[in-house]
Amino acid sequence: MADQSIPRVVENDSRAMQFWNITCQVTALASTACKTDVQRNVQAVAVFCGMGEIWRLETAAAQALDTAARLFVAGTNSREKTSKSFDEFVMKLLDNYPFDVSGASDNDPLKKVSLKKVHWLGSSSGINTVVQARWVVQKMQAFKFETVALHVSPYHLPRAYATLLKQMLIANVRFAIIPVSVRIAPHVEIPESGATAWQSGAGEVERYVKYVDDVATQAEFEEYFAWLYDQPIMKGLALS
DSSP: OOOTTSOSSOOOOOHHHHHHHHHHHHHHHHHHHTTSSTGGGOSEEEEEOOTTOHHHHHHHHHHHHHHTOEEEEEOOBTTSTTHHHHHHHHHHHHHTOOSOOTTOOTTSTTSSSOTTTEEEOOOBTTOOHHHHHHHHHHHHHHHTOOEEEEEEOTTTHHHHHHHHHHHHHHTTOOOEEEEEEOOOOTTSOOTTTSOOHHHHHHHHHHHHHHOTTTSOOHHHHHHHHHHHTTSGGGTTTSOO
16 A cells, blocks of 8 residues: 655755656656657757767757757767767768758858758867857757757657756857757667666766756756747647
8 A cells, every 4th residue: 555644745956866857857858749740840850969978969959950950059069988989970961961052151160051051060078068058059059949859868858958058048149958868768878988878877866966067957947838839830739
């Protein structure tokens, strides 16, 4: 018989518990959005690259191609041992991207890929999730976009979303962030770490707890989600 002495509402404001609540809501939104046309109606597709996980970019590029949205490829940290091979994959994939190539700049690292459609942050030793998020916010501001789909592996998605939301709030702008959980099985080995998603979750919790200034709080999520679910792109997605 279930223990009836435990109340349904338990006071716990710890950072770890905040992250649990945020993870539940981000995951729920990602799950619901993938079953509707929400993902197809965004103006931009953003992907936080890293850890040698080529599947992040593969799914983001596929959505951008399918929807004709702009693709923001937030680059990798060059100190990662998989960075060089990942960058080569990026160039190979995007160099053959079937978008209009007119107007490509000689200064663009993609060269043959149109600046009108694909934007690549590149790789450097200073790139981390905050830098990636700040760059995406800057791109959203530059194009005055109101909707973006964020592609990240499932274990990293909640913290990546929290980081992007925080940078958006810092910039004092607001746009709809639709989380997209990359379709990869949790037992698949992550190239950079050699670990699986099962083994990587605890590290994400630790980073959320530690990086206080870099991630949105539960209170900020509550206020933002109340706004988000009232936006046109979310119409009919959930009761609100």
